[in-house]
Amino acid sequence: xxxxxxxxxxxxxxxxxxxxxxxxxxxxxxxxxxxxxxxxxxxxxxxxxxxxxxxxxxxxxxxxxxxxxxxxxxxxxxxxxxxxxxxxxxxxxxxxxxxxxxxxxxxxxxxxxxxxxxxxxxxxxxxxxxxxxxxxxxxxxxxxxxxxxxxxxxxxxxxxxxxxxxxxxxxxxxxxxxxxxxxxxxxxxxxxxxxxxxxxxxxxxxxxxxxxxxxxxxxxxxxxxxxxxxxxxx
Ligand code: 9D3
Numbered sequence: 258x259x260x261x262x263x264x265x266x267x268x269x270x271x272x273x274x275x276x277x278x279x280x281x282x283x284x285x286x287x288x289x290x291x292x293x294x295x296x297x298x299x300x301x302x303x304x305x306x307x308x309x310x311x312x313x314x315x316x317x318x319x320x321x322x323x324x325x326x327x328x329x330x331x332x333x334x335x336x337x338x339x340x341x342x343x344x345x346x347x348x349x350x351x352x353x354x355x356x357x358x359x360x361x362x363x364x365x366x367x368x369x370x371x372x373x374x375x376x377x378x379x380x381x382x383x384x385x386x387x388x389x390x391x392x393x394x395x396x397x398x399x400x401x402x403x404x405x406x407x408x409x410x411x412x413x414x415x416x417x418x419x420x421x422x423x424x425x426x427x428x429x430x431x432x433x434x435x436x437x438x439x440x441x442x443x444x445x446x447x448x449x450x451x452x453x454x455x456x457x458x459x460x461x462x463x464x465x466x467x468x469x470x471x472x473x474x475x476x477x478x479x480x481x482x483x484x485x486x487x488x489x490x491x
Contacts, residue, residue: 259289259370260412261291261293261370262293264293267293278413279413282416282422285422287422295323295324307377314379319385325388332346332372337390337391343367344372347391348381348385349374349396350394351401353395356411356414361414362418375404375405438486439478
């Protein structure tokens with residue numbers, strides 16, 4: 258898989274893809290990640306990426322031209338219909354559909370080439386959405402100052418689902434959210450830490466009982482914290 262990130266703050270991403278699973282996946286050439294400065298796709302002397310909104314109002318709007326030039330450079334076309342098969346051009350914006358584990362699975366399995374456009378300011382010229390964007394995505398109901406943190410979230414959630422990205426120690430199928438429940442509590446040595454004891458069942462080695470305990474704890478936690486997960490389809 259190839260992932261390109263378009264941003265006016267390329268420095269924001271400088272070290273974030275150099276750790277853990279993402280680093281390992283890049284070294285194993287499971288994924289190639291490249292971050293591009295939107296200003297590199299400007300043609301004017303001042304390298305202008307934004308301008309004031311038509312109709313007035315506060316803030317600035319990201320201009321069409323640098324984004325169209327970037328997408329043409331990265332995909333070969335500025336018409337969404339003509340992208341090579343498996344190309345996703347994703348706009349990170351508060352107006353998008355909310356990113357879920359299901360969305361991560363969709364992008365990991367269908368996206369051979371993913372381009373992430375990081376929104377900023379009051380927004381992005383709507384013609385970017387009209388012509389270029391295949392998916393508009395938000396990561397949740399809170400206000401960020403830009404799409405950059407959201408891009409990092411998507412890259413992390415997608416890359417770890419790519420075949421062979423996880424080591425043999427973990428499996429994506431065992432994840433919380435794959436079975437729709439929160440995880441059970443975990444303990445490691447010492448069994449007694451400053452008087453706080455590990456539940457006996459985990460120390461006794463009865464694996465059927467341990468499984469039963471873990472399921473019950475996961476259900477109890479989910480009921481208390483995320484009842485919505487028990488009601489919803491997924
Ligand atoms: C004035 C109305 N605001 C829209 C709700 C303006 C606005 C706020 C925040 C415009 C852009 C932003 C920057 N945020 C993102 O680009 C963003 C985002 C977010 O704020 N929350 C959750 N997911 C995302 S993905 C991109």
